[in-house]
Amino acid sequence: MNGYAQPCLALIGMPQSGKSTYLGALWALVQSPIEEAVREASFIGDRSYIQSLAEQVARGEELHRTGVDADEEMAVELEFTGLGRAAVRIPDTSGESLRVLVESQLWHPRLRGACANATAVMLFVHPAHIRVPQPSSLLTVVEPSANSAANGTAVPFDVHDHACTAAELIDVFENVTELCRLRWPIRVAVIVSAWDRLDETLTPYEWLRARLPGFVSTVESGAQMARLEVFGVSAQGGSLDAHESPLAKGEICDRVFAKDRSGMPVSLVAPMRWAVFGQ
Amino acid sequence: MSVAHQLLFGYDGGHRLLAGSRELPADTLLLLQGATDAAMNADSPALVTAVALPAADEYAFCVTWPAPEMPRAGAVWGHVLLVSAADLGDAGHFQALLGLPRRPLDAASDLASYNSPLDLGAPTGVSLEQLAPLASDRDVLERIVAAVYGSSDSAVCVHPDLAAGTRAMLAVWSGQWPKLRAGFSFRTRELFRASPSSFDLTVAAKVSGGGAVAPAAEAERTPRWVAAIVEDLLTNARTPLREFLWTFGPDGAPDRVALRRLAKLWTRVAAGDPTRVRNYLERRWPERSGGDLKYALFGAGQDRWWALDERTRVRTLVHAGGDAWDRDGLELKRRARALGIR
Numbered sequence: 001m002n003g004y005a006q007p008c009l010a011l012i013g014m015p016q017s018g019k020s021t022y023l024g025a026l027w028a029l030v031q032s033p034i035e036e037a038v039r040e041a042s043f044i045g046d047r048s049y050i051q052s053l054a055e056q057v058a059r060g061e062e063l064h065r066t067g068v069d070a071d072e073e074m075a076v077e078l079e080f081t082g083l084g085r086a087a088v089r090i091p092d093t094s095g096e097s098l099r100v101l102v103e104s105q106l107w108h109p110r111l112r113g114a115c116a117n118a119t120a121v122m123l124f125v126h127p128a129h130i131r132v133p134q135p136s137s138l139l140t141v142v143e144p145s146a147n148s149a150a151n152g153t154a155v156p157f158d159v160h161d162h163a164c165t166a167a168e169l170i171d172v173f174e175n176v177t178e179l180c181r182l183r184w185p186i187r188v189a190v191i192v193s194a195w196d197r198l199d200e201t202l203t204p205y206e207w208l209r210a211r212l213p214g215f216v217s218t219v220e221s222g223a224q225m226a227r228l229e230v231f232g233v234s235a236q237g238g239s240l241d242a243h244e245s246p247l248a249k250g251e252i253c254d255r256v257f258a259k260d261r262s263g264m265p266v267s268l269v270a271p272m273r274w275a276v277f278g279q
Numbered sequence: 280m281s282v283a284h285q286l287l288f289g290y291d292g293g294h295r296l297l298a299g300s301r302e303l304p305a306d307t308l309l310l311l312q313g314a315t316d317a318a319m320n321a322d323s324p325a326l327v328t329a330v331a332l333p334a335a336d337e338y339a340f341c342v343t344w345p346a347p348e349m350p351r352a353g354a355v356w357g358h359v360l361l362v363s364a365a366d367l368g369d370a371g372h373f374q375a376l377l378g379l380p381r382r383p384l385d386a387a388s389d390l391a392s393y394n395s396p397l398d399l400g401a402p403t404g405v406s407l408e409q410l411a412p413l414a415s416d417r418d419v420l421e422r423i424v425a426a427v428y429g430s431s432d433s434a435v436c437v438h439p440d441l442a443a444g445t446r447a448m449l450a451v452w453s454g455q456w457p458k459l460r461a462g463f464s465f466r467t468r469e470l471f472r473a474s475p476s477s478f479d480l481t482v483a484a485k486v487s488g489g490g491a492v493a494p495a496a497e498a499e500r501t502p503r504w505v506a507a508i509v510e511d512l513l514t515n516a517r518t519p520l521r522e523f524l525w526t527f528g529p530d531g532a533p534d535r536v537a538l539r540r541l542a543k544l545w546t547r548v549a550a551g552d553p554t555r556v557r558n559y560l561e562r563r564w565p566e567r568s569g570g571d572l573k574y575a576l577f578g579a580g581q582d583r584w585w586a587l588d589e590r591t592r593v594r595t596l597v598h599a600g601g602d603a604w605d606r607d608g609l610e611l612k613r614r615a616r617a618l619g620i621r
Contacts, residue, residue: 014293015292015293015294015351016292016293016351046487048487049472049487061352062352063352063353064318064352064353065290065294065351065352065353065354067294067313067316067317067318067353068294068312068313068316069313069314069316069317070318071472071474072472094293094294094316095293096293096294096295096312096316099292099293099295100305100309100312104305104308104309105305106305106306106309108309108313160292160295
């Protein structure tokens with residue numbers, strides 16, 4: 001396929017799920033002469049924001065969180081090898097705005113705008129921040145007040161503190177697909193970030209099925225609404241907290257990596273390419 | 280007792296409400312969550328955000344500080360103070376409000392102290408003089424005044440010294456009459472992306488994305504009305520201009536352009552030029568609008584705003600055209616007859 005696409009991608013995920021880091025690493029790759037999967041097709045538009053992200057990722061720095069009301073976006077024209085050009089627009093939404101959607105059932109205007117106009121969704125999940133369902137008996141144990149614990153008083157369920165990740169993501173999926181109803185089926189790429197921290201024996205798809213089975217089942221059973229793809233990405237090439245800095249692994253092209261649903265190595269560009277072209 | 284309710288936002292798995300003295304609807308919380316959040320470096324000065332709350336006669340005054348002690352880069356503290364529009368118009372309460380924002384202690388050991396409302400009548404140790412603009416802030420003050428009152432669009436002023444920008448911004452806000460003040464939204468930001476904004480005024484250290492940002496005013500071209508307002512704000516006292524604005528401003532629509540119109544009129548009044556005052560009134564307050572204003576300037580025995588003799592007043596109006604004047608209300612015939620003016 002060779003053509004010209006004008007996709008609008010919604011990068012969404014809870015706080016610290018790796019959205020901005022992915023954007024920064026992706027832009028560093030786009031500018032790298034070594035990366036062959038994608039190149040910048042035109043120099044129109046404001047690049048200051050993504051350039052700043054890319055420089056921070058290249059230096060191995062922890063990226064500042066995206067503000068709730070931030071209105072930054074990546075708007076560039078890219079040439080994907082073998083597939084064609086695309087004028088890609090990606091508003092960088094804050095994780096907090098997605099949390100508000102889940103916890104208060106309230107759309108932040110910027111998140112709503114990003115999702116309403118989206119031709120595909122890239123949903124970020126950070127393995128270190130997965131919360132599994134907790135039985136009510138456990139909620140009693142974690143009661144902070146000593147008196148209440150002694151009395152066995154149950155802690156009231158609080159969405160922010162107790163909702164499991166799968167439930168949150170199902171809620172996100174239902175809200176987003178409802179907003180995109182006129183464009184069904186939309187592409188939903190789940191990006192499991194910090195893949196370098198995970199057990200190598202599982203593929204990204206197997207990991208998602210193992211850790212968030214309810215979410216996977218929901219998306220797969222709604223095939224008329226969405227097409228699912230799964231990727232594992234390491235947009236820093238390692239943990240910034242680790243004894244050995246990811247910078248020791250070399251330039252950004254040498255250290256970042258991604259895997260497709262079956263665990264095959266792919267370019268970090270692959271999730272975006274799939275979101276744009278479906279292949 | 281007049282109180283300011285307070286909310287504290289900070290980082291806990293995301294920027295969120297950590298403590299507060301009252302419950303708020305989810306949409307208001309979302310607005311304040313965004314208002315208290317901003318991109319900051321560890322050495323950034325405190326940022327100010329102020330906004331009227333929709334569907335409530337209340338106003339939120341917020342200050343945001345960097346929180347480098349938190350585990351996430353870019354985390355911030357945001358302290359919100361909620362006051363009624365009536366308290367915003369009270370000089371003492373307004374001054375108290377400006378002194379109330381407080382950053383939590385580093386270990387956040389004082390979060391519980393944010394769960395109680397604050398007394399606006401209690402002394403805060405901060406006076407308006409401490410927050411007043413300095414003589415060296417004149418340039419940024421002129422640019423802000425020209426941008427804010429020059430049009431009803433969202434104004435953006437880029438100034439590298441955010442502390443000076445904040446002083447100037449607070450001075451502009453404090454110079455507004457209560458109703459205008461209660462609807463004025465403003466903020467300081469390290470970086471502003473040139474895009475449509477819902478704030479009346481944004482003062483930013485840097486701007487990204489190009490776009491339309493008002494250029495700096497050239498000193499020699501500073502309009503007289505801007506210079507007059509700036510002098511008033513630098514004086515930080517009830518000047519005749521401030522009295523004039525606060526007397527007649529509340530009668531009109533609470534919009535910024537109304538303040539510019541009144542300030543322009545004042546420059547003509549202060550110059551003692553009755554013909555130009557009359558012409559400007561006819562142009563900007565046509566037909567019978569601005570009756571009190573016209574009477575205060577041209578009515579019999581009205582000498583509060585200028586020392587214009589009765590004969591000049593009457594002669595000026597006798598030659599007035601159009602239907603901008605309530606000749607009966609101004610008793611023009613009687614006054615002209617008494618002075619032998621035909």
